[in-house]
Amino acid sequence: MTLSDVTPIVVGLLALAGALWQGRRPRFDTRDRLRRDLDLLAAMPDDLAVKAAYAQHISEAFDDLIRQEDKLTRNMSAVFVDLSIASLGGWLTWLAWKEGGSFRELENDMRWGLTASLGHFLLVAGIVAALVHVRKRHRDEGGRTIVREDLPRSD
Known part of the structure; x- marks a missing residue:
């Protein structure tokens, strides 16, 4: 087996490893985004017409976050x-x-x-x-296992 025979295999394995590594990296952090949204909501004047709609949007985003963390994934x-x-x-x-x-x-x-x-x-x-x-477990957006006492155990 020569080096020219092995090179495509090595390149393919490195590409696969890179794709797996990128798949593990979180795309965004919902908690940080919601924290920034709450800061923005607090900075808005009370007489602004969109403040109530923005507060409702943040509330729905919190509901989605809680629902996502309650899901069990592999x-x-x-x-x-x-x-x-x-x-x-x-x-x-x-x-x-x-x-x-x-x-x-x-x-x-x-x-x-x-x-x-x-x-x-x-x-x-x-x-x-x-x-x-x-095994299915509670996970965050990055795929890491969430360990909290208030979540039901998947054992």
């Missing part, structure tokens, strides 16, 4: 990464089996034994992590 980008790790582990296990022979013969060749061990570890770790991340 962290699908983490599940994708976990399943990719499990796939890599499965591939390493298959490679050790195919190239190294049966597992009785792997004991004689340390390289294939380590490859099989690493493959098994990645396979199990990826599956366990995917099972942890696939």
